[in-house]
Amino acid sequence: MEGVFGIDVRIMRFPHGYEGLSWADDNSRLMVVGTSDIPARQRFTIAHELGQLLAGDDQGLHLDPDLTDTTHKKKPSEIKANAFATRFLLPQELLEEKARHITWSDHSFASLACDLWVSPVNLAWRLYNLGLIDRQQCDAFVRMRSLDAAVLTNRLDSYWEWLTTAGQPRLPVPLLRTSFQAYRDGKTTLRPLANLLGTQTTTVRAALDGTREESPISS
Known part of the structure; x- marks a missing residue:
């Protein structure tokens, strides 16, 4: 998804009731998919979100609760995304x-x-x-x-x-790379990168400033 389609992919633990969401604007495209104990269903959700983003029907935030919910899956955009996911995977x-x-x-x-x-x-x-x-x-x-x-x-x-x-x-690798490069180029502070990593700026700064790493095999 990231390498071929240029879509940032984030996997995270969702509150009950949501499986995925997608975001698109003039500058970026992102999908966020929930962790799952049903791997095949998660993979279908990723393909479904890809269908939403490639269709480009609208921009902004698109939420997908349970994809098997009867009311939700009858929406025209959902029918199209499910059809795409089926053909994409099979x-x-x-x-x-x-x-x-x-x-x-x-x-x-x-x-x-x-x-x-x-x-x-x-x-x-x-x-x-x-x-x-x-x-x-x-x-x-x-x-x-x-x-x-x-x-x-x-x-x-x-x-x-x-x-x-x-x-x-799972964190979106291209977004991490872009945030890190923006900091190195002096275009932003460490805050966006730390927020993306879910940690404190002091922790990220310690890593970037070359905090000494002791080798357990040194004599």
């Missing part, structure tokens, strides 16, 4: 190519879900809507969870790593 051409070489079974379906880092339920419905599996197969596959898929394909290590990462806050 491109039709890719799935059609994969399907040509797959004999569908619990294992092959689980393997594809793990390869694409998506929830089995989203993958099942996408395959069904594209006519790549029938309704009976869809009904069977939607009962599978991401954890089930990881166990079935012997990828528990990757799943636990994904789960751990999804639960951790």
